[in-house]
Amino acid sequence: MFVTPAYAQAAGSGGTAAFAQFIPLILIFAIMYFLMIRPQQKRVKQHRAMVEALKKGDQIVTQGGILGKVTSVRDDEVEVEIATGVKVRVVRATISQVLSRTEPVAANN
Template identity: 80%
Template sequence: MFATPAFAQAAGSGGSTAAFAQFIPLILIFAIMYFLMIRPQQKRAKQHREMVASLKKGDQVITQGGVIGKVSTVRDDEIEVEIAQGVKVRIVRATVAQVLNKTQPVAANS
């Protein structure tokens, strides 16, 4: 019924390594989730921020709503997009989903 001192010492010595071993699967799951889900999403978000920041007049864009148009005016947080001749709409910059045609800067004649 009573535990001898030898049994009591053996039970306490392996406790810290066993507790750490229980966390290894949790750490592995987090690492897999980071590399398969979180990191690619952060990369796409960074590319979208750069694309939106580089918008300029003359770019042909698609909005998240599916509207295709040409940028006519660029302001701080919004842009004006011409969707048909004489029809312009103001949209928030962040709603641009894709840039179809980037305007090329005019080359200086030498």
């Protein structure tokens, strides 16, 4: 008598209503993953592969905008010649781009 039919119907569908409230949050997370997180992970993976493939003679650009030629490669740093006789050491992670790669000499058969 004191419970109206509308309250009685709402009490029975509580489980599906709670799940329906989480659907927009799940969709937002999925959209954020495919538009932001996944491309960033791909870019980091490409940068890591580029930095690991550095070798002597490569022309590079650092994040600070310095252009130079790699003269030696060590574990975590690279020595770069930015002018004739001027060499600087830079951390590998600060290299933003490889302009030209040196090709290995092919063995003559």
